Amino acid sequence: MTGSLTPPPMTEDCVPRFARGTRLQYDRVRETWFIQAPERAFLADAIAVEVLQLVDGARALAVVIDTLAEKFDAPRTVITQDVLTLVNDLAARQVLVRA
Amino acid sequence: MTTPPPMSLLAELTHRCPLQCPYCSNPLRLDPRTSELDTATWRRVMDEAAAMGVLQVHFSGGEPMARPDLPDLVRHAQSVGLYSNLITSGVLLNPTSLAALADAGLDHIQLSFQDALPDPADRVANMAGAHAKKLEAARLIVAEGMPLTLNFVIHRQNAERVPAMLLLAEQLGARRVEIAHTQYYGWGLLNRDALLPDRDQLALTEQAVTEARTRLAGRMTIDFVTPDYYAEEPKPCMGGWGQRFLNISPTGRVLPCHAAESIPNVEFPSVADASLTDIWENAPLFTMFRGTDWMPEPCRSCPAQTLDWGGCRCQALALAGKADAADPVCHKAPDHGLVERAITTRPATPPAFRYRRYGNA
Numbered sequence: 001m002t003g004s005l006t007p008p009p010m011t012e013d014c015v016p017r018f019a020r021g022t023r024l025q026y027d028r029v030r031e032t033w034f035i036q037a038p039e040r041a042f043l044a045d046a047i048a049v050e051v052l053q054l055v056d057g058a059r060a061l062a063v064v065i066d067t068l069a070e071k072f073d074a075p076r077t078v079i080t081q082d083v084l085t086l087v088n089d090l091a092a093r094q095v096l097v098r099a
Numbered sequence: 100m101t102t103p104p105p106m107s108l109l110a111e112l113t114h115r116c117p118l119q120c121p122y123c124s125n126p127l128r129l130d131p132r133t134s135e136l137d138t139a140t141w142r143r144v145m146d147e148a149a150a151m152g153v154l155q156v157h158f159s160g161g162e163p164m165a166r167p168d169l170p171d172l173v174r175h176a177q178s179v180g181l182y183s184n185l186i187t188s189g190v191l192l193n194p195t196s197l198a199a200l201a202d203a204g205l206d207h208i209q210l211s212f213q214d215a216l217p218d219p220a221d222r223v224a225n226m227a228g229a230h231a232k233k234l235e236a237a238r239l240i241v242a243e244g245m246p247l248t249l250n251f252v253i254h255r256q257n258a259e260r261v262p263a264m265l266l267l268a269e270q271l272g273a274r275r276v277e278i279a280h281t282q283y284y285g286w287g288l289l290n291r292d293a294l295l296p297d298r299d300q301l302a303l304t305e306q307a308v309t310e311a312r313t314r315l316a317g318r319m320t321i322d323f324v325t326p327d328y329y330a331e332e333p334k335p336c337m338g339g340w341g342q343r344f345l346n347i348s349p350t351g352r353v354l355p356c357h358a359a360e361s362i363p364n365v366e367f368p369s370v371a372d373a374s375l376t377d378i379w380e381n382a383p384l385f386t387m388f389r390g391t392d393w394m395p396e397p398c399r400s401c402p403a404q405t406l407d408w409g410g411c412r413c414q415a416l417a418l419a420g421k422a423d424a425a426d427p428v429c430h431k432a433p434d435h436g437l438v439e440r441a442i443t444t445r446p447a448t449p450p451a452f453r454y455r456r457y458g459n460a
């Protein structure tokens with residue numbers, strides 16, 4: 001791993017999974033979702049919750065995008081932008097990695 | 100108004116530790132083994148913590164791996180939905196104990212290092228061979244696949260090696276690293292002359308961290324904790340008194356921070372006497388410095404009061420003798436001269452360490 005460069009951004013054909021030690025978790029007390037990670041918990045917004053519930057280490061991002069475009073009856077280009085921005089932000093924070 | 104629940108629980112399972120770091124965050128009076136909470140009580144505490152909204156439990160000490168029931172406690176944390184983190188010196192870690200923890204569902208390990216070089220590291224820990232054991236522990240953890248954070252406590256005798264520490268963390272395959280300057284209460288205050296860096300040393304550590312952050316973006320997260328003696332304003336200690344953290348001592352005292360047992364004239368609530376929720380919401384130890392009502396001037400009329408919450412109560416007590424004073428590290432605090440004097444009267448040669456061990460305070 002040492003000496004490797006920062007990986008290029010994920011694209012539609014990538015399959016993301018949660019890095020070990022990170023997960024999406026529902027907080028029943030605050031009635032909201034959190035991303036649990038080493039020594040921190042990030043609040044997950046509505047888009048993150050929809051996307052991350054589909055991240056299973058098997059689905060490619062293209063499938064995630066199709067699913068959400070259908071579910072919200074929204075233009076695929078808009079969803080694509082939202083999903084890729086989110087996934088790459090979480091990859092930079094070491095929450096998501098390539099499966 | 101009800102108080103929002105805490106986010107994290109620091110579970111100090113024991114004060115026993117094979118190391119003797121002179122900046123240890125444990126209190127000067129260490130709890131003996133015979134008074135430690137038993138397994139069943141810790142389980143009940145975690146049930147209550149999860150039910151009230153705690154998201155993460157940090158198993159700490161002392162050395163938490165000195166407790167043989169650690170894997171049971173990790174398993175229990177997992178079963179009630181708590182994210183589990185182990186804060187360890189690593190000297191008791193071996194393939195068997197690591198496998199038991201991984202099997203129990205441990206989420207993350209924070210491994211402490213004393214230096215990047217073995218000799219000065221072992222001198223700070225006052226334990227021969229400690230550094231080599233830690234290197235081996237790091238390799239085992241990374242090979243197992245468990246996410247690893249390395250923690251380095253910085254002081255005048257190792258500050259120059261921060262670049263080497265960052266390199267070591269990278270080589271070992273850590274996912275996070277903490278470069279944390281010593282905090283000066285408890286043992287750290289007792290050893291302040293031997294530990295406090297000068298301004299130039301501090302600047303070099305900041306520079307090393309900035310450079311490494313650019314170089315390692317997306318691969319390794321670097322957290323930096325400044326020595327607040329050189330800051331303009333204090334840190335928001337624990338995110339505000341009684342606002343985000345619960346700390347439970349080996350004997351079951353429930354505290355807003357790990358140094359809070361120094362606060363005088365207040366009863367320390369115990370898990371033996373009340374529920375965590377009741378303690379969090381009502382115990383005088385938690386309500387006395389929560390929010391801003393308790394603040395004297397200059398904090399009372401300061402716009403930063405809900406950013407830093409007036410700083411650290413234990414530091415105010417240790418330096419100014421009053422827990423409800425503005426933190427003396429603040430430039431506006433009436434007692435700020437005490438911090439300036441500590442910096443100017445620092446001896447050129449560091450004195451010998453007063454090691455952290457039972458009966459040595």
Ligand code: SF4
Pocket residue numbers: 116117118119120122123124125160161162188211455
């Ligand atoms: S700081 Fe050092 S002495 Fe204190 S608990 Fe950690 S390893 Fe042990």
Ligand code: SF4
Pocket residue numbers: 332333397398399401402403404405407408409410425426429430431432
């Ligand atoms: S005066 Fe009080 S609130 Fe304002 S910066 Fe200083 S410590 Fe913080």
